[in-house]
Amino acid sequence: MLELSDTIERAPDGAxxxxxxxAGMALKRRTLSVDKTTDQTTPTRQTEWMLxxxxxxxxxxxxxxxxxxxxxxxxxxxxxxxSGAEAEDIVQEVLLTAWRKAAQFDPAxxxxxxxxxxxxxxxxxxxxxxxxxxVPEALTLPEEDEGDAGQMLALTQEADxxxxxxxxxxxxxxxxxxxxxxxxxxxxxxQAQTGLPLGTIKSRIRLGLERLRHELKELR
Amino acid sequence: MNxxxxxxxxxxxxxxxxxALPHPFALVVAAHVSMCDDCRARLEAEQAAGGxxxxxxECADLxxxxxxxxxxxxxxxxxxxxxxxxxxGPYPAPVIEALGGQPPRxxxxxxxxxxxIIHASDAGxxxxxxxxxxxxxxxHGHNGLEMTxxxxxxxxxxxxxFGVGDVEIADQDLExxxxxxxxxxxxxxxxxxxxxxxxxxxxxxxxxxxxx
Numbered sequence: 001m002l003e004l005s006d007t008i009e010r011a012p013d014g015a016x017x018x019x020x021x022x023a024g025m026a027l028k029r030r031t032l033s034v035d036k037t038t039d040q041t042t043p044t045r046q047t048e049w050m051l052x053x054x055x056x057x058x059x060x061x062x063x064x065x066x067x068x069x070x071x072x073x074x075x076x077x078x079x080x081x082x083s084g085a086e087a088e089d090i091v092q093e094v095l096l097t098a099w100r101k102a103a104q105f106d107p108a109x110x111x112x113x114x115x116x117x118x119x120x121x122x123x124x125x126x127x128x129x130x131x132x133x134x135v136p137e138a139l140t141l142p143e144e145d146e147g148d149a150g151q152m153l154a155l156t157q158e159a160d161x162x163x164x165x166x167x168x169x170x171x172x173x174x175x176x177x178x179x180x181x182x183x184x185x186x187x188x189x190x191q192a193q194t195g196l197p198l199g200t201i202k203s204r205i206r207l208g209l210e211r212l213r214h215e216l217k218e219l220r
Numbered sequence: 221m222n223x224x225x226x227x228x229x230x231x232x233x234x235x236x237x238x239x240a241l242p243h244p245f246a247l248v249v250a251a252h253v254s255m256c257d258d259c260r261a262r263l264e265a266e267q268a269a270g271g272x273x274x275x276x277x278e279c280a281d282l283x284x285x286x287x288x289x290x291x292x293x294x295x296x297x298x299x300x301x302x303x304x305x306x307x308x309g310p311y312p313a314p315v316i317e318a319l320g321g322q323p324p325r326x327x328x329x330x331x332x333x334x335x336x337i338i339h340a341s342d343a344g345x346x347x348x349x350x351x352x353x354x355x356x357x358x359x360h361g362h363n364g365l366e367m368t369x370x371x372x373x374x375x376x377x378x379x380x381x382f383g384v385g386d387v388e389i390a391d392q393d394l395e396x397x398x399x400x401x402x403x404x405x406x407x408x409x410x411x412x413x414x415x416x417x418x419x420x421x422x423x424x425x426x427x428x429x430x431x432x
Contacts, residue, residue, distance in 0.1 A: 010295060046271055046374075051390060053230060057296060059291065062291070062294060063291060065289070066287055066290060066291070069274075070282055070286065070287070071280050071281070071282055072274055072275065072277045072279060072280075072292075073280030074279075074282060075277045075278060075280040075281040076274060076277060076432070083284070084280075085278070087301060088286050090281065090350030091282070091286065091290075092286070092290050092293075093290075094292055095290055096290065096294075099294055100295075109264065109318045110264065110267065110268070110271075110331075111268060111271050112271075113271030113272065113274055114264070114267045114268045114270065115269040115271070115274075115276045116271065117271040117274045118237075118267055118270075120274070121237065121238060121239040122239070124239055125239040127365075129243060130315075131243055131318075133239065133243075133246060134243070134246050134247040134249075134250035134251070134314040134317070134318065134381070135250055135314060136240065136250045136253040136254045136260065136263070136313070136314065137254040137304070137305070137306065137307060137312060137313030137314065138313075139260075139302045154378065155268070158268065160270055161270055161274040162268060162269055163272050163275070163276070166272055166273065166276055167276070177269075177273060178273055178277070180234055181234070181237070181238050181266075181270040181273040181274075182238060182273065183238040183239040183267060183416070184236075184238075184240070185238075185240060186235065186240055187231055187232055187234075187235035187240060187241055187245075190231040190234050190235050190240075191229075191231040205311055
């Protein structure tokens with residue numbers, strides 16, 4: 001699949017990454033998507049691998065997921081200051097959990113990366129606390145229907161936009177966003193980041209909200 | 221389903237998604253999200269952002285044998301589905317799970333108010349409170365953050381009226397006297413990261429005993 005982020009003009013030097021710039025990027029993105037319609041109709045490789053694992057217990061596909069996620073999960077774990085061996089224990093536990101709980105993966109609700117992120121964060125929190133991390137009640141999901149393909153693609157596009165917003169950030173801003181999502185900032189520190197970096201991400205998140213909200217209402 | 225008007229703020233949702241939110245508040249967020257589709261959508265959006273951050277991380281080198289050893293651990297049968305906790309009465313699933321699968325056993329606090337402490341540690345305290353209809357919770361301020369989620373009935377204070385599913389987020393700038401609504405007792409899930417400051421002598425004296 002074409003890496004869209006590489007084809008997009010970066011924000012000009014010195015420009016801030018306010019919602020305006022992001023909105024501008026979204027506009028360019030829209031023009032692009034007209035030319036690249038074919039790219040918009042395929043799920044990501046990760047989604048295909050994960051569905052093969054879920055539906056066929058496909059070990060080859062799992063190996064592909066391993067190659068993509070293991071080095072990233074390890075990088076995430078190493079940031080907490082643990083040793084390489086400890087970080088690889090986390091990698092192993094997270095990916096084995098993904099294998100065992102594959103039935104819970106629903107591409108219409110979450111990207112593979114988002115799902116793996118949740119498993120990895122749960123694991124890291126459980127490591128430092130006695131109590132299991134509280135999680136919301138699982139929704140009872142109806143059987144998949146035709147609408148799901150559309151939702152899955154909408155989610156893929158939303159993630160593409162988030163990815164672009166992240167790659168357009170200045171290095172120090174990007175570092176701040178990474179810290180926030182990797183559990184290195186407290187909620188008060190996140191709150192204090194009313195400035196640009198998280199604002200950019202937030203504006204992207206807001207765009208995805210209406211769709212997600214609509215989807216969830218349909219489940220009721 | 222009634223309309224929820226008071227939600228979890230974005231920084232708190234992001235902190236919950238990242239795992240940085242202290243346990244007492246994480247329980248309130250998980251309970252609210254169980255009751256509120258809007259916040260579930262907003263949380264999933266935060267998790268999508270987290271996924272993108274994970275994807276974009278610079279890869280770490282793996283030791284040679286890791287992949288092979290993980291692959292040998294793959295079993296062919298999917299794990300038997302663990303029974304997911306479910307809500308019981310007004311108590312959302314994460315609260316039931318924290319209570320060990322049972323509705324709460326209460327302790328009397330005096331004047332008809334009851335409580336059940338779910339968790340108390342350096343990270344803070346999270347408790348269930350059961351307040352008789354129309355009765356006030358002693359006037360108090362906060363040393364830190366307080367999150368209160370209504371599970372049954374309602375309460376009102378200077379900030380407004382909070383019904384089932386609503387969450388009030390209060391910090392040290394707020395001194396309030398919540399009063400339970402009429403009709404039925406108010407049950408709420410309240411998390412604090414520091415002891416409450418009561419403005420009258422008697423509750424202050426009882427505080428060490430009651431741990432409120």
